[in-house]
Amino acid sequence: MTIQALLLDLDDTLVDHRGAADRGLRSWLAGLGLASSPAELEELVERWFVLEARHYERAQRRELTHTEQRRVRIREFLPGWDLADDALADDVFAGFLGCYQAAWRAFHDAAATIERAVRAGLPVGILTNGDQAIQTEKLRRTGLLRSDVPVFASSSLPAAKPDPRSYLTACARLGAEPAHTLMVGDSLRHDVVGARDAGLQARLLDRYGRQRDAQVPTVRGLAELRWVSAA
Numbered sequence: 001m002t003i004q005a006l007l008l009d010l011d012d013t014l015v016d017h018r019g020a021a022d023r024g025l026r027s028w029l030a031g032l033g034l035a036s037s038p039a040e041l042e043e044l045v046e047r048w049f050v051l052e053a054r055h056y057e058r059a060q061r062r063e064l065t066h067t068e069q070r071r072v073r074i075r076e077f078l079p080g081w082d083l084a085d086d087a088l089a090d091d092v093f094a095g096f097l098g099c100y101q102a103a104w105r106a107f108h109d110a111a112a113t114i115e116r117a118v119r120a121g122l123p124v125g126i127l128t129n130g131d132q133a134i135q136t137e138k139l140r141r142t143g144l145l146r147s148d149v150p151v152f153a154s155s156s157l158p159a160a161k162p163d164p165r166s167y168l169t170a171c172a173r174l175g176a177e178p179a180h181t182l183m184v185g186d187s188l189r190h191d192v193v194g195a196r197d198a199g200l201q202a203r204l205l206d207r208y209g210r211q212r213d214a215q216v217p218t219v220r221g222l223a224e225l226r227w228v229s230a231a
């Protein structure tokens with residue numbers, strides 16, 4: 001595949017978001033002493049991720065701000081707590097956030113793949129749905145932030161993935177043509193279907209072999225990516 005530029009997703013592509021959220025959530029819940037049995041703990045963990053998916057999506061559609069979706073999540077997650085006060089809700093959410101951030105880890109193949117693309121002369125960007133400051137900090141703490149690899153977070157873009165404007169803005173900022181830009185990420189909808197609809201090339205990253213039914217070009221790790229640089 002001949003490409004001029006590479007766009008990489010961040011969460012669950014470069015950084016193990018789901019693993020960090022899971023480990024962080026469990027250590028936060030243990031600190032709160034909320035679960036009285038292993039079954040109850042699993043129930044809480046499951047409920048947390050259902051609420052996360054529901055309200056994070058609403059924030060991506062701009063129905064809620066990033067801060068509002070956190071407040072809605074924490075209030076629904078802890079219905080017995082009086083979290084009507086915004087500052088208090090933020091404070092309780094910050095407890096989870098600290099545990100989550102402490103658990104951030106880059107995947108083993110992330111830094112090497114970025115380096116390989118940069119050395120090949122490709123403009124590389126990170127295109128992620130999320131808050132610019134948080135996503136940049138995530139990259140910094142996991143050792144992936146580089147001055148030659150811009151971070152395009154949806155909070156700083158006209159729209160979030162899978163809106164075509166997100167991919168097209170990132171391509172424009174990299175000075176690359178969409179048809180010669182490769183988008184790689186773990187989400188079929190956000191990183192592959194949306195990217196192709198916007199005219200980019202795309203590869204699905206299926207690290208855990210859970211998306212075998214997806215009828216799209218797939219890699220199991222970033223090291224499997226092969227390209228010819230036309231940059």
Ligand SMILES: [Mg+2]
Pocket residue numbers: 009010011012013185186187
């Ligand atoms: Mg992702």
